[in-house]
Amino acid sequence: MKTAITLDALIVLDAIAQRGSFAAAAKALHRVPSSITYAISKLEQSLEVNLFDRKGHKAHLTPAGEALLQEGRNLLQLTDHVERNIKRIATGWEAEIRIAVGDVIPYDKVLQLCDDFYQVAPETHLSLTTEVLGGAWDALASGRADFAIGAPGDSPPGGGYASHPLKEPSVDFVFAISPQHPLASAKEPIANNLIRQHRAVAAADSSRLLQPRTVGLLSGQSVLTVPDLSVKRLAHIKGLGIGYLPLHLIEQDLAEGTLVTKITEDGANHSHGLYYAWQTKHLGNGMTWLINHLCHEEAMNWFS
Amino acid sequence: MKTAITLDALIVLDAIAQRGSFAAAAKALHRVPSSITYAISKLEQSLEVNLFDRKGHKAHLTPAGEALLQEGRNLLQLTDHVERNIKRIATGWEAEIRIAVGDVIPYDKVLQLCDDFYQVAPETHLSLTTEVLGGAWDALASGRADFAIGAPGDSPPGGGYASHPLKEPSVDFVFAISPQHPLASAKEPIANNLIRQHRAVAAADSSRLLQPRTVGLLSGQSVLTVPDLSVKRLAHIKGLGIGYLPLHLIEQDLAEGTLVTKITEDGANHSHGLYYAWQTKHLGNGMTWLINHLCHEEAMNWFS
DNA sequence: CCATTTTGTTCAAATTTTTCGAACATGAAG
């Protein structure tokens, strides 16, 4: 058995496609352009397939090249998983744990958790990503993350996950707007069809695989979509729009008067259930520690 | 990005496991034993994992080594598939052909066509979407589909398409209503301004880019819009509305009496021309096969 | 449209990686 394909060559191919040119790929990989040419032409030669269109003088993939790029990326991702797995099996500890943090979770608490973790397992790298709403579940489902903190209650279809409520199992969302905003002087409780006339700010669900969703939006309302809650908070302060924000995130703003809360027809605040979640498959020592550490009577408080 | 794993190393690992010893693997791979030792120890080093148990003096895998063997074999098999696929694509076969199927086309016939296709090209994926009316053209124009079956006669402005009438170049639409519907007892032929007083059911044109259109509707008529013909049929049966349906789709309903046909002022039935259509650019082997297979004297019948 | 920059390729030399062959040590088998 022999393989014309080489993982290294796939990395080169990916870099070219990602950066748009041989030269840029060379820089990104800390190599010289001719090395890239060499790698590609060797791949083409052993594959007996032209991957790039040599008519023009820029990197343009042939259909075959395009296909190899797609499938190659799969292969690379797979080998990465394999490597991770092997290391975990060999040592019992994961080489890396990727944690998806819901954006309602205060980051300093997360860093404190990381600190605790490093005390126990300094060799296991932690990698944090912020996810919005269902994005945490999506990250788990797509394999972008191993553990999720602050995933919304409802788990996606298909099993293989375990979950556990946070010690404070919900966050309070309050209707918060800039004092300059027209609605600031409206009579409380503010009616839904009054709210509907003003632009809402929505944190975009970062789901890429699962169906995105939006909560707290009234139909027919104009919407400004922002990437996460901290941007949403800024948008509220600037008076660009209205909506609900987690109380703990805006306490200082309320004290300083840059934001004010309003009672709405639906009630003063909403409450969202929050969970830890993880895949039940492949539990190494690090994951086990995390689960034990967090799903526990004396576990840490996230919002106080 | 970097990979500790090398496909070549996986081949070596596989050979050792298969032949039982480093020496035998060396012979099988036409290499010298020390080369095998080198490859393995390099793999172990870059992976920072011991794959072989060095206690005894024969090849004995550690648990991690065993795992890598299993997963490595998967990877090797996968790369082999990828290689094969790339070569196929390079020789003119598409990786995927997306077919837009007009909703008047019976799906079991389409599946039979897929079956025939897979006999010739099992590796080319087929992806089917249902489109309503001009939606088939729209799918072609917007690049959502490569081939259309059952597109209505008039092609959209702008060239680049070829088309060919189906073997049975038209479908008969009959005016069909529930026997419970008020119009069921009306005198034939039913006058247009009588029809106009009742709600029509219309299948929504699935175009997103091109101008949607509607057929068989009288101006001023109330309309229930449904996503496709099968829902339209159900709506007719439930008496929710009236309109034209393709005869072949409701033959059983007519036999069972859940629907009845009526002659209208415009005549008993309408007839719609149907075509195959495709983009003339980028014709791969699979598309060529499809075109030859379908645009042919002995081509398949869709409605019998 | 032309000047300028960028891009991909080629080539020989330098460097790294891999293979080879022989010598060696050690466990297994009789």
Next chain:
DNA sequence: CTTCATGTTCGAAAAATTTGAACAAAATGG
């Protein structure tokens, strides 16, 4: 205890990849 096969080590040889400079074609930007 001998014999055999196995895995390892090491210096030398071969093969591969990388480098840097030179070049031509193409893209870019007035």
